[in-house]
Amino acid sequence: MNILYDDVANAVKWISSFGGLEQGGTTRLLYTPEWLAAQNALKDRMTQIGMESDFDEIGNLYGRFKGSKYPDEVIMSGSHVDTVVNGGKLDGQLGIIAALLAMQYLHQHYGQPLRTLELISMAEEEGSRFPYVFWGSKNVFAIADHRDVNEIEDSDGIKFVDAMKACGFNFKTQPARTDIKAFLEIHIEQGGVLEKEQKSIGVVTSIVGQRRYNIRLIGEANHAGTTPMGYRKDAVYAFSQICYQSINKAIKVGDPLVLTFGHVEPKPNVVNVVPGEVLFTMDCRHTNKAELVAFTEEIEADMIRIAHQLDLEIEINRWMDEDPIPMDTKLIHLLEEICDQEGLSYRVMHSGAGHDSQIFAPRVPTAMLFVPSIKGISHNIAEDTKTEDLVEGIKALTYALYKLAYQE
Known part of the structure; x- marks a missing residue:
């Protein structure tokens, strides 16, 4: 040909x-x-x-x-x-x-x-x-x-x-x-x-099937110099734990699962204020529906647990769920x-x-x-x-x- x-x-x-x-x-x-x-x-x-x-x-x-x-x-x-x-x-x-x-x-x-x-x-x-x-x-x-x-x-x-x-x-x-x-x-x-x-x-x-999320962590903005570490409700710290633990779990599961935290928006996002809020996205994909659901449900539970341990509120909005x-x-x-x-x-x-x-x-x-x-x-x-x-x-x-x- x-x-x-x-x-x-x-x-x-x-x-x-x-x-x-x-x-x-x-x-x-x-x-x-x-x-x-x-x-x-x-x-x-x-x-x-x-x-x-x-x-x-x-x-x-x-x-x-x-x-x-x-x-x-x-x-x-x-x-x-x-x-x-x-x-x-x-x-x-x-x-x-x-x-x-x-x-x-x-x-x-x-x-x-x-x-x-x-x-x-x-x-x-x-x-x-x-x-x-x-x-x-x-x-x-x-x-x-x-x-x-x-x-x-x-x-x-x-x-x-x-x-x-x-x-x-x-x-x-x-x-x-x-x-x-x-x-x-x-x-x-x-x-x-x-x-x-x-x-x-x-x-x-x-x-692949896809689940996409908009997630909001709500802590408390406060002075970066006068707020002791033990008194903080640091939303970025909570996000960092969520990101680290979730991606490590995804790596252990391996292909074809993929997990991405693609957009992160801390507030107020200035150098001298403890961040009181973080908005972030999560994108998870897998070729098997049951495994996709099981993994994302585990991650959702992890996020809620981490937020509560650090005395933060969390809002989880799953806006895409494609088989x-x-x-x-x-x-x-x-x-x-x-x-x-x-x-x-x-x-x-x-x-x-x-x-x-x-x-x-x-x-x-x-x-x-x-x-x-x-x-x-x-x-x-x-x-x-x-x-x-x-x-x-x-x-x-x-x-x-x-x-x-x-x-x-």
């Missing part, structure tokens, strides 16, 4: 130019002029290679080669077109470009598929402009609640609804898609495992067989980050492929993958789409 190195490199460069930054990388947020330009350019390119193309009501873009025998059985691939602020050139949009190149190659070499090949460029996944995630994929299945976005705004005070309508889109009234027989998403790993193990492809078995999402077993085996048969270097692995595939997987057979991230960097203008690894990943995707769309 001849997926050309230059074609891949040029396609990545082309899509990255929409919202491209002088220092490198891309900022392309939902319902901005850059976002709309990228979607319209993709639509034009789909038309140029012979695809039927159209938008749905909220701005998801579709391109398709109709099936000759089973036109109502859709084999879909793609990803999200939006980026984070000062993001890279691959997160999300690689899945779109890869599907475009794979489907173009198949149509050129094998003609019309038996089942419909459909590319999707989803409107949004990141939640970078507005506080809402998976707007694109949730609308594919009509599970996005309009009430969740009616009043939300971006950092400039622009309402979600106003931005959507300014781009020519509106709320979806069409029913959920029921014709999708398989969904494949290729994505950068956003971690360093594949690079360290010198593998070009990751076959994803599941997407792990397994990929389809048959599709996983198909991807493994393809990699074995074609001599592609791969490993089986889970995803530690969320993806559109987690919205698809409970509803249609779904699988993911990863390609390496150089130094594990993502959500950063330095985000990159060797072009030869991109080519290998697109080869694997192309073989899979051929077997699903062209074979009985």
